[in-house]
Amino acid sequence: MRAQYDVAIVGSGIVGLGAALAATRRGLSVIVIDRSAEILGASVRNFGHLCFTPQSGIARTFAAASRELWLQLAVDAKLEVRRTGTFVVARHLDELEVLGDLAARRAGSQALSSGSEQPEVELLTSAEIEGRVPVAPGSTVGGAHLGLDLQVNPRDAVHTIAAHLAERGVEFLPRTAVTAVRSGRVETTRGIIHAGIVVVAVNADIDQLYPDVAERVGIRRCGLDMLRVNAGLRFPLAGPLLTGWSLLRYSAFTRFPAAGRIRERLHAQHPYLAALDLNQMYTQQPDGSLIVGDTHYRGDAIAPFQDERAAAALLDITAELFGTPRPRVLERWQGVYASGPDEYLIEQVEPGVHLAAATTGIGMTTGLGLAEHVVEFALSSATFSSPSLTQQKEFS
Structure with a gap:
């Protein structure tokens, strides 16, 4: 560890890694600091679903940037990125109406992929969706x-x-707690690190480093329950699967009038599931197991104790959707992420110190684009000289 870096990043989740990627691409020296020995937070406790199309507004802008970065990482980092698309199953006419509205809205849009031949939203008949997704027939x-x-x-x-x-020169400092951040410096349990720009990307732990900001903005912690199961599907699930409950969560769906009717119907029919703040969705893993989720509950602190009734509900609705016996649980876990009234926390708290977090659970989908935006803004507003770039010029 040296004494001076161009960019210091606090947090090694997807937003922190995205900031490191953005800075490295610009030739800057970077250190990433994390209190954990390895990455174990929200960035690994998710579905692996990069749901770009369901976003709108600034989230769609970040999603478009993220998509290009994920595809580039597939090449540069030899990362497995599957071009699966997402399936959405409609089990009621109001759900099909929302999908039709979105298809009409996105017809001809090139926001996510210029020059793409395929429509962003392809409507499917019941026979077509049931032929491609192993839900219960009929x-x-x-x-x-x-x-x-x-x-x-x-x-x-x-x-x-x-x-x-790391291969590109980014330094990682694990098992190191950050105790304070000031313009130009990060105080840690291993000493002081100097940096021209500091990006704080600690997601839910923002309430630890910046409690006043978290309270002012209204950020709380959101806990969720997830399972990995052996579901015994009739045939493999070719891509992530969303349901009617998902149409209540993502902004591209909720803007349409029929989404309100879906909410009223589902809440009236299934009050317990509504109380769980359910997003019923699925992704299949390389070993054939199914990630099932998820519930949501919020507070200033999230207790580690998970109510088994939530897991039982997830298993019951999974068996009903796919027309299978109740799945066998292989693993279960609790996720925690920052939850706020807006989709993002983007704030410069003092010169050169930038906070960045996705605060609605769309970090994997939009985090790389968010980080790119924050680093670009930080560089455009910074008044520091880069030791890395100075050295490059001296030896060029």
Whole structure:
């Protein structure tokens, strides 16, 4: 560890790694500091679903940038990125109406992939969706395929990116707590690190380093329950699968009038699932197992104790959706991420110190684009000289 870096990043989740990637691409020296010995937070406790099409507004802008970066990492870091798209199953006419509205809205859009031949939203009949997704026969009224979405293995992706960045000269300082951040310096349990730019990307732990910011903005912690199961599907799930509950979560769906009717119907029919703040969705892993989730509950602190009734509900609705016996649980875990009234926390708290977090659970999808935006802004507003770039000029 040296004394001076161009960029110091606090946090080695997907946003922190994205900031390191953005800075490295610009020829800057980078150190990433994390209190954990390895990456074990929200960036590995997710579906591996890169759901670009369901985003809107600034999230769609970040999603478009993220998609290009994920595809480039597939080449540069030899990262497995599957071009699966996302399937959405409609089991009621109001759900099909939302999908039709989105298809009409996105017709001809090139925001995510210029020059793409395929439609961003392809509507499917009930026969077509049931032929491509192993749901119970006769259980749908149609569906859609969101062809530009991607999928990664959440347990491998961030570690592969970190290894790639280390090969490119990024220094990693694990098992190191950050005690304070000031303009130009990061105070840690291993000493002081000087940097022209500091990016703080600690997600839910923002309430530890910057409690006043978390309280002012309204950021709390969100816990969620997830399972990995052996579901015994009739045939493999070719890509991530969303359901009617998912249409209540992502901004590209919720803007349409029919989304309100979906909410009223599902909450009336399934009050317990509504109380769980459910997003019923699935991704299949390379070994054939299925990631099932997820519930959501918020507070200033998240207790580690998981109510087994939530897991039982996830298993019951999974068996009902796919028309299979109750799945066998292989693993279960609790995720925790920052949750706020807006989709992102982007703030310069003092000169050269930038906070960055996705605060609605879309970090894997949009985090790389968010980080690119924050680093670009930091460089445009910074008034520091780069030791790395100065050395490059001296030896060029």
